[in-house]
Amino acid sequence: MSQTEALTIQVPELESAIASKSIVESLQYLAEKFPGQIAFSSSLGIEDQVVTHLILANNIPIRVFTLDTGRLFNETYNLLHNTNKRYKTKIEVYFPNTASVEKLVNEKGPNSFYQSVENRKECCYIRKVEPLNRALQGVKCWVTGIRREQSDARQTLKALEYDEKLQLVKYNPLLEWSFEETTQYAKDNYVLYNPLHDQGFVSIGCASCTRAIQPGEHFRAGRWWWEDNSKKECGLHTH
Numbered sequence: 001m002s003q004t005e006a007l008t009i010q011v012p013e014l015e016s017a018i019a020s021k022s023i024v025e026s027l028q029y030l031a032e033k034f035p036g037q038i039a040f041s042s043s044l045g046i047e048d049q050v051v052t053h054l055i056l057a058n059n060i061p062i063r064v065f066t067l068d069t070g071r072l073f074n075e076t077y078n079l080l081h082n083t084n085k086r087y088k089t090k091i092e093v094y095f096p097n098t099a100s101v102e103k104l105v106n107e108k109g110p111n112s113f114y115q116s117v118e119n120r121k122e123c124c125y126i127r128k129v130e131p132l133n134r135a136l137q138g139v140k141c142w143v144t145g146i147r148r149e150q151s152d153a154r155q156t157l158k159a160l161e162y163d164e165k166l167q168l169v170k171y172n173p174l175l176e177w178s179f180e181e182t183t184q185y186a187k188d189n190y191v192l193y194n195p196l197h198d199q200g201f202v203s204i205g206c207a208s209c210t211r212a213i214q215p216g217e218h219f220r221a222g223r224w225w226w227e228d229n230s231k232k233e234c235g236l237h238t239h
Contacts, residue, residue, distance in 0.1 A: 047145035065092035069127035
């Protein structure tokens with residue numbers, strides 16, 4: 001039996017096992033099921049800061065890493081520094097391939113992503129998707145902080161599912177949480193979060209591609225605001 005077949009068969013068993021468990025208990029259970037082969041990818045957004053807190057505050061053996069695209073807000077870098085200091089840890093940082101970034105910028109300029117969806121997805125692939133694929137090498141269980149309301153493309157996701165392309169189990173513990181619930185949890189539990197969230201930034205990515213949203217705007221309106229809201233994904237969670 002291949003690894004793919006084994007993990008696919010295992011998903012219903014894992015779903016059943018965590019159905020009655022809290023998020024912390026579920027994370028602990030999955031860490032035991034996949035020792036040394038489970039990792040959490042943090043964008044350093046408020047959702048991911050909550051999951052990071054749940055993992056590190058409870059000493060759950062799950063590797064935590066983040067992707068540095070090279071174009072993040074300064075507030076994001078400060079948050080990374082302060083999070084490491086708070087939990088006495090070192091969140092792993094993965095960078096895009098230097099040669100790929102140099103080729104993109106030299107051929108199309110530093111802001112090619114504004115010109116077309118294809119260019120934007122190319123930039124996202126180089127700066128985010130390829131580094132993620134490297135970070136997930138050898139991982140059998142990938143923990144994320146994604147929530148259903150973040151994007152129309154995330155409506156069909158399940159809390160625990162099998163990612164066929166990456167060939168691993170994916171756990172989305174905050175999938176059903178609202179932004180308000182997430183923010184309230186962070187404040188109630190003194191979780192460090194990006195101050196930009198208090199300035200209307202509900203989703204924070206690269207500085208060049210993120211803005212605050214206005215009351216009544218679509219949740220995804222602050223990301224790649226020059227594109228259709230229904231198609232705003234960078235490729236990390238769509239295959």
